Amino acid sequence: MNRLLPMNNFTIQFVAQTPQLLREAIAAYGVSKRALTAIKFQGGKIMVNDQEQNVRYALQVGDCVSIEFPREQRSESLTPTYAPLAIQYEDDSLLIVNKPAHQSTIPSKEHPTNSLANDICGYLEQQGLAATAHIVTRLDRDTSGLVCVAKHRHMHHLMSELQKKGEIQRHYEAIVIGEVASQTIEAPIARSTTSIIERMVDSKGKYARTDVTLIGKGETAGVAYSHVALFLYTGRTHQIRVHMSYIGHTLLGDDLYGGDCTLINRQALHCAKLAFIHPITGAPINITIDLPQDMQKIVQQQ
Incomplete structure (x- = not known):
């Protein structure tokens, strides 16, 4: 309903x-x-x-x-909640929010409440807006960083068209096991044959490309790591996590893909920048956000 x-x-x-x-x-x-x-x-x-x-x-x-446009309908699964949002940008049509790690972007069977979408619905309701949460750029539950949200269906359509054309730039930072060289990874990604959650590199999968740039490297608690910047040309599920595991440099804390959890209790992945041309105003939007404390604590030891 x-x-x-x-x-x-x-x-x-x-x-x-x-x-x-x-x-x-x-x-x-x-x-x-x-x-x-x-x-x-x-x-x-x-x-x-x-x-x-x-x-x-x-x-x-x-x-x-x-x-x-007609009044929008909100699914019953999107019950408004009223937790504070870390808003980094807002206009009449868009929100860009810094999502913390350990929060789902949308409700799921495992986590049916307190998602970012629930919080956004609560915020929009408090603003008196006829809107539901139209998530444009989704992040995994344990990935932190910038999420773009459209306030109405028309803006969601316009932003989706930008995504199809590759015109929403998504820049990530991660901490990975070992010493990694700057490189481009082009490897198709498919569902795992043994799990409904995991993905894997497979020749029958969909094309995926990730650019990796080394920022720094270090060692702490006996764990050698690299701090890297990553740019996505495609948006496959778990793309960064799968690609980094594929080249032998799994993200720290990413236990799903065999990552070391000594230094951090979630995959060390953060969406640090979103950039695009606003489809209504034509203005360039370029939003950046610093690493969260759990990742900063590691890289500050370099």
Whole structure:
């Protein structure tokens, strides 16, 4: 069952610059066919000069267009919670939040409550926004760092299109076992044949590429490690964890892939930077966040 959010609807407004059909102007703003269907059948409106029109209407230069999206529905699994959020960026359409380790991005059977998505729903409700949590860039439960969230379905669609084109840059930092050289890893990733959770490098898998750059190296408590920066060209499940394990440099704390847990009790992986061009404003968005304390404690001994 879904809960209909009883708050204000999201609206796009613009002035027609050229004579064209209304549907052509709407498509130019990136409104998806699915969203148009929702507008038509679920309570939205398309207005021209304060009069409701259909998409076949012929716009003239100077016509004022307003697209009102229907109120969004929130799944019952996304019960709002009200924990503080570490917000790094916010505008009318986007949130970028620093997720701590040991918190799920979305609810799961193992962790049905207190996910980042639950907290975001609570935050948006407190702001009086008709929105649910549209997660754009998801992180594993024990990975810390930046998560991008759209406040409404239209922005989620626009950001998803950026992702498909590889135009959301995701920069990570990790601490891995041993001394690793800077390199590019290109190795296809597939589901493990022995686990529903694990992934593995397999020729039948999907293409995956990770760039690895050495930042520093050290040794503590008898464990030699490397501090590396990683850039993802693709976004396969567990991509960094699988690729680093594949080349013999498993992440510290990553017990799923055989990592040493002496120095840290979770995979030492952090999304340190998100960069993209805002699909509505056209402004460059470049957000960075420092390593969390558990990883800093290790690398500071270099």
